[in-house]
Amino acid sequence: MSEGVEWALHSCVNLAWSGPDRAVPAARLAAWHDLPPAYLNKQLQALARAGILTSTPGPRGGFRLTRPLDRITLMDVVAAVEGPEEAFRCAEIRQQGPGGGPAASYAAECAIAHAMGRAELAWRRELAARTLDEIRQQAEQQAPGAPERLRAWLEEAG
Numbered sequence: 121m122s123e124g125v126e127w128a129l130h131s132c133v134n135l136a137w138s139g140p141d142r143a144v145p146a147a148r149l150a151a152w153h154d155l156p157p158a159y160l161n162k163q164l165q166a167l168a169r170a171g172i173l174t175s176t177p178g179p180r181g182g183f184r185l186t187r188p189l190d191r192i193t194l195m196d197v198v199a200a201v202e203g204p205e206e207a208f209r210c211a212e213i214r215q216q217g218p219g220g221g222p223a224a225s226y227a228a229e230c231a232i233a234h235a236m237g238r239a240e241l242a243w244r245r246e247l248a249a250r251t252l253d254e255i256r257q258q259a260e261q262q263a264p265g266a267p268e269r270l271r272a273w274l275e276e277a278g
Contacts, residue, residue: 124163124201127155131164132172132192133256135185137267138274143182148277152270163201170200189256195247207243208236 131149138144146161164183167173172192173183185192210233215226259266 121198121202121207124159124166125198127153127160128163128167128197128201129194129252129255131160131183132167132185132189132197132252133259134270135173135183136189136252136256137270139271140184142274143176143180143184144274145182148274149183152273166200167197170196172196172200189253190251192252193248194250194252194255195244197252198247206237206240208233208240210236 130153134149134152135144146164147157149155149164150157150160164173165175168175168183171186174186175181175183210230212226212230214220214230220226
């Protein structure tokens with residue numbers, strides 16, 4: 121999983137903390153965590169294409185959440201940034217080389233592909249069961265002043 125997923129998740133929480141009426145530019149979101157603005161913008165655009173964020177152009181423009189955090193799952197963000205493909209892709213190497221060939225039987229699914237598929241399903245179910253609002257709540261418990269610090273910092277930018 122790319123670092124873009126982490127950046128996108130933090131950006132969603134930061135947008136919630138900034139307030140529903142504020143559009144925050146990608147460069148400003150990037151500056152909060154000292155991230156490369158162009159790369160973060162790609163992640164934010166992916167979230168916008170997935171309907172998680174909306175983008176407003178112009179000097180007062182930026183990104184906003186399209187719905188409350190309790191209606192956005194971790195899986196929503198992962199799928200938006202990483203795409204819907206499975207993390208593990210079996211290339212059927214068991215059928216190649218001296219171990220493969222016509223004498224071997226490959227009627228059954230590859231045992232490794234089967235195990236990885238089960239793990240992938242469990243991972244996706246867990247991500248789909250967790251909302252960004254749960255993450256926000258935990259973040260606020262760990263750093264109670266974070267939302268106010270972010271809002272004050274955004275106010276400094278105008």
